[in-house]
Structures are given as structure tokens and as C-alpha cells.
Amino acid sequence: MMQWFHRMASPAWFYRFSGKLIPFLILTFTPLLIIGLYGGLVTAPSDYQQGDAFRIIYVHVPAAWMSLFIYIVMAVYAVITLIWRIKLAEILLISSAPVGVGFTILALATGSLWGKPMWGTWWSWDARLTSELLLLFLYLGVIGLYRAIEEKRTASRFVSILVLVGTVNIPIIHYSVEWWNTLHQGSTITLTEKPSMHIDMLIPLLMMAIAFKVFYGISLLIQARAELVEREFNSRWVRELVEENSDG
Amino acid sequence: MSTLNSLFFLCRRDVLIAFRHRQQALNPLLFFVLVCLLFPLGIGASADLLKAIAPGTIWIAALLAVLMSLDSLFRTDFEDGSLELMILENQSLTLLVATRVFAHWLMTVLPLLLLAPIMAVALGLSSNVLIILLTSLLLGTPVLSFVGAIAAALIIVIPHNGMLLALLVLPLYVPALIFGTSAVNNAALGISPEGPLYILAALLVLSLTLSPPAIAAALRTGVSQ
Numbered sequence: 182m183m184q185w186f187h188r189m190a191s192p193a194w195f196y197r198f199s200g201k202l203i204p205f206l207i208l209t210f211t212p213l214l215i216i217g218l219y220g221g222l223v224t225a226p227s228d229y230q231q232g233d234a235f236r237i238i239y240v241h242v243p244a245a246w247m248s249l250f251i252y253i254v255m256a257v258y259a260v261i262t263l264i265w266r267i268k269l270a271e272i273l274l275i276s277s278a279p280v281g282v283g284f285t286i287l288a289l290a291t292g293s294l295w296g297k298p299m300w301g302t303w304w305s306w307d308a309r310l311t312s313e314l315l316l317l318f319l320y321l322g323v324i325g326l327y328r329a330i331e332e333k334r335t336a337s338r339f340v341s342i343l344v345l346v347g348t349v350n351i352p353i354i355h356y357s358v359e360w361w362n363t364l365h366q367g368s369t370i371t372l373t374e375k376p377s378m379h380i381d382m383l384i385p386l387l388m389m390a391i392a393f394k395v396f397y398g399i400s401l402l403i404q405a406r407a408e409l410v411e412r413e414f415n416s417r418w419v420r421e422l423v424e425e426n427s428d429g
Numbered sequence: 430m431s432t433l434n435s436l437f438f439l440c441r442r443d444v445l446i447a448f449r450h451r452q453q454a455l456n457p458l459l460f461f462v463l464v465c466l467l468f469p470l471g472i473g474a475s476a477d478l479l480k481a482i483a484p485g486t487i488w489i490a491a492l493l494a495v496l497m498s499l500d501s502l503f504r505t506d507f508e509d510g511s512l513e514l515m516i517l518e519n520q521s522l523t524l525l526v527a528t529r530v531f532a533h534w535l536m537t538v539l540p541l542l543l544l545a546p547i548m549a550v551a552l553g554l555s556s557n558v559l560i561i562l563l564t565s566l567l568l569g570t571p572v573l574s575f576v577g578a579i580a581a582a583l584i585i586v587i588p589h590n591g592m593l594l595a596l597l598v599l600p601l602y603v604p605a606l607i608f609g610t611s612a613v614n615n616a617a618l619g620i621s622p623e624g625p626l627y628i629l630a631a632l633l634v635l636s637l638t639l640s641p642p643a644i645a646a647a648l649r650t651g652v653s654q
Contacts, residue, residue: 263646315600322597329587338650339583343597346579346643350601353632357604361611 190269192409193418199402206399213392220385228382234298239386241291243393244284248316249351251281251397255323256348259341269405271337272412274344276404278323280397285317308359315354319347333412435520436528443532453501457494457537458544464490465548476553483552484562484613490548491541491566492602495573496595498537499581502530503648507585513652526578526648527641534574542566554617561616561626568629569609575636576601582647586654605632 221239228235258274261267292310293303304310323340330336378386413419447454468486469479506512515525545566546559554562580597584590612625 315603318596318600322593322600325593325596326583329584329590329593332654335586335650335654339586339647342579342643342647342650343583346601346640349639350604353604353635354600357607357628361607 190267192268192413192416195269196406196409196418196422199406203399203402206395206402210392210395210399213388213395217385217388217392221382221389225382225385226379231299234295237291237295239389241288241295242386243390244288244291245313246390247393247397248281248285248288248313250394251277251284252316252319252344252348252351255281255344259344259348262337262341263345268334268412269409271334271341272405272408273401275323275327275337275340276401276408277397278320278327279404280400282317282320282324283400284393284397285313285320289313289317306362308362311362312355312358315358316351319351323347432520432524435518436524439515439525439528440532443529444536447532447536454536454540457498458540460497461490461494461541461544462548464493465552469552480553480555480617483549483554484558484610484617486552487545487549487554487562488566488569488606488610488613491538491545491570492573492606494541495538495570495577496598496602498533499577499594499598500591502533502578502581503585504581507648507651512648516649516652522645522648523641526582526644527637530574530578530641530644531571533578534571538570538574541570554613558613558616561622562613564626565609565612565622565629568626568633569605572605572629572632572636573602575640576605579640579643579647582644582651585648585651605629608632 218239222236225236227233255274255277258270258277261270262274289310292313296305296310297303323343326343327333327336327340330339410419410422465486468482472478472482503512506515516522518525542563545562549559549562550556577598580594580601583597584593587593608625608629612622612629615622615625
């Protein structure tokens with residue numbers, strides 16, 4: 182088990198493996214996205230209150246889920262970085278951040294578009310909107326800190342500490358902001374209760390959620406491969422890789 | 430040397446250094462007053478309006494003053510090598526760091542509490558709310574110092590980092606700001622301010638216990654670079 186773990190954490194092995202994995206992920210992602218979008222935008226019944234405007238939920242909610250999910254995944258990488266100092270975890274940690282920024286901005290933008298017809302305003306100082314915006318700044322802080330430090334291994338350790346501090350703070354920020362102001366509609370889906378949503382609406386939503394997760398996997402791997410080659414520029418396996426490619 | 434002794438010596442040293450550089454310790458105070466001054470100038474001198482924004486103004490001014498003072502927390506010690514000695518010392522770095530942040534709070538932030546009532550009265554806050562304002566600042570500013578110290582330690586290897594420090598710190602300051610101002614607002618409206626004050630006290634306990642290990646870890650990383 183440990184041996185398998187170490188082999189997987191070796192940069193050269195990861196580079197080759199991820200290169201083979203990406204096409205499969207794309208093959209899963211595309212049909213999920215198409216079927217999920219078709220189900221959400223065409224076949225799902227329209228909402229009795231919000232009409233067709235609710236359909237933006239199929240992008241908004243998965244994006245908002247992902248924005249939090251990626252931060253939690255980053256916290257796991259941060260623990261691995263701090264305890265076992267595995268180089269691959271450092272790279273996966275920092276490669277996750279831009280994807281997290283993307284999903285957070287997507288959630289904010291779609292939320293704003295949804296807010297205009299429903300609440301009559303592009304932006305309101307509502308609890309969830311505000312804590313999502315703060316999450317965006319937490320992501321940007323991670324990227325800013327990493328970029329500012331030359332030595333990338335040191336930078337990764339600093340970033341790991343920052344991500345763990347942020348993870349402790351996210352629930353505190355969330356609940357304090359919620360206490361401060363609430364206008365957002367309550368969650369329709371929680372893990373513990375039966376969803377208050379029609380099953381024909383729910384299935385496309387879950388498909389979109391899985392599609393977004395796979396998309397995270399794809400862009401994470403692409404980012405990580407680039408970061409890996411950049412960091413290991415002078416190592417033997419990168420030179421071998423370049424020679425192989427120039428031959429073929 | 431026993432742990433308590435060395436903590437006491439560190440605290441005394443920091444306080445002495447701050448005393449010898451009085452001008453530097455004074456700057457956050459001036460900054461605090463200036464920020465408070467800007468709000469009426471920018472918003473207008475209507476008494477009702479000023480009264481309504483007074484708690485938020487004082488809290489934001491205090492928050493920014495703490496932010497401005499953070500960089501000096503570890504910077505000189507990092508540059509002249511005394512931080513390295515602190516780490517090599519046979520004492521828990523976590524405790525040393527907590528002492529350092531406490532001394533810093535004592536010398537640069539606590540004086541703000543003397544000025545805050547004056548600014549509050551100038552902004553038209555009624556005098557029976559002042560005690561709540563002071564309590565909220567007394568509970569809340571150590572949270573700002575301890576949480577801010579984590580970020581100050583994280584950017585120790587980066588020179589000229591003011592903007593980055595603000596980006597890292599300000600999102601983490603949101604809970605203290607929310608509960609601090611809402612305690613004062615509640616008191617001004619005649620509602621019991623106890624709830625937010627208790628939560629502020631809980632935040633204080635959390636930051637006192639959880640941030641020193643994070644600060645110590647960040648400083649170790651910085652020195653070992």
C-alpha cells in the first residue's frame with residue numbers, strides 16, 4: 182500500500198499516468214454535461230413560482246458546491262504537504278486554487294444574474310452572497326501568497342498553513358455573516374433530509390454536479406502537469422520526456 | 430531558565446523596545462484618529478447619520494490600525510536574526526510567539542482603547558453605550574492581533590508586502606467586525622448586547638489557543654528557508 186502510494190507520488194510517474202487519464206475524464210465529462218444540461222434546460226418542468234428563470238440553478242448550485250468542495254480538498258493536500266512533505270501534494274494544492282477561483286466567480290456571476298429577476302437587484306448584501314465573495318478573497322490570498330515567494334517548496338508550506346487557517350475560519354465566517362443578514366432562499370438539498378425538489382429537476386442537477394467534479398479533475402490535472410514540468414525543469418525525467426517528444 | 434521567567438523577559442524586552450521607539454508606537458493611534466476623521470468628511474456631518482455609523486467607523490478604524498501595525502510584529506527580529514535565536518531557544522516557540530503578540534497588543538493596540546471613547550463621543554455616540562464599545566474592543570482587538578499575526582508570519586520572507594498582508598488578513602477579520610459592531614449597535618438601540626459579546630469572547634478564546642501554533646509553524650518555515 183505505502184509502496185503504491187510512493188510510486189504514485191513520484192513526479193515522472195504522475196506525469197505519464199495523468200496524461201493517460203485526461204482523455205478518459207473528458208470522455209466522461211462531455212456526455213454528463215450534455216445530458217445534464219439538456220435535462221435541466223429542456224426536460225425538467227418549470228418552477229411554479231420562478232418559471233423558467235430557476236433553470237440557472239443547474240450551473241449556479243453545482244458551481245457553488247464546487248467552490249467550497251475545492252477548498253476542502255485543498256485543505257487535505259495542505260495536511261499531506263505539512264506532514265509528509267510530498268511534492269505532488271504541493272503541486273495539486275496550488276493547481277486547485279485557480280479552478281476554485283473560477284468556480285467561485287461562476288457561482289457569484291450566475292447568482293447575480295439570477296438575483297436580478299428574482300430579487301430585483303444584481304447584488305444584495307445577503308449572507309450567502311457575501312460569504313461566497315469572502316471565499317473568493319481567501320482563494321486569491323492563497324494564489325497571491327504563492328506567487329510572491331520565489332522558492333516554491335517554501336511557498337507551498339506557507340500556503341498550506343494559510344489554507345488550514347482558512348479552513349478553520351470558513352465556518353466561522355459563514356455563520357457570522359449568516360447571523361448578520363439573510364435574504365437568500367434556504368437550501369433545497371441537504372444530505373440529511375429528503376430534498377424539497379421534484380425528482381425530474383433533481384436528476385439533471387446531480388448530473389451537473391458530477392460533471393463539474395470531473396471538470397475539476399481535468400483542469401486540475403492539466404494545471405498540475407504544467408506546474409510539475411515548470412518546477413522540475415532540470416530533472417532527468419523532464420529531459421527524457423523532451424527528447425522522446427522531439428524524436429517522435 | 431524556567432518557561433515563565435523567559436516569557437516574562439521576552440514580554441519586558443518587547444515593552445521596553447516599544448517604549449524606546451515611542452514615535453513608532455504612536456503612529457497607529459494617529460492613523461486611527463485620521464481614519465475616524467475621514468468618515469464625517471466623506472459622508473457629511475449630519476448628526477443622525479454619524480450616530481448611526483459611529484460603531485462601524487470606530488471598529489473599522491481600529492481594525493485598519495491593527496492591520497497597519499502588523500508588519501512590525503516579526504519583521505525586525507527576522508532581519509536581525511533574533512527570531513532564529515528564539516526558535517533555537519529551549520522553550521516552546523508557541524508560547525514565546527503568544528507572548529510576543531500579547532506585548533505587541535499591549536503597546537500598540539491597547540492605547541487605541543483610550544482614544545476610542547473620545548472619537549465615539551465626537552461621532553455622537555451616546556455616552557451610555559461607551560462601556561459596551563470599550564468591552565467589545567477589549568474582547569475583539571486581541572482577536573485582530575492574534576489572527577493578523579498569522580498572516581504577518583506567513584509573509585515574513587516577502588519584503589514590501591502591505592497589499593498582500595491586507596488581502597490575507599481582511600477576510601479573516603470579518604467575524605470580529607460583525608460581532609463587535611453589532612454589540613454596540615444593539616446597545617445603542619436598547620437591545621441586550623450580551624449575545625454578540627459572548628460570541629466575541631468565544632472568538633477570543635479560539636484565536637488565543639489556535640493561532641500561536643500556526644504562527645510558530647509559519648515562522649519556522651520562514652527561518653528555515
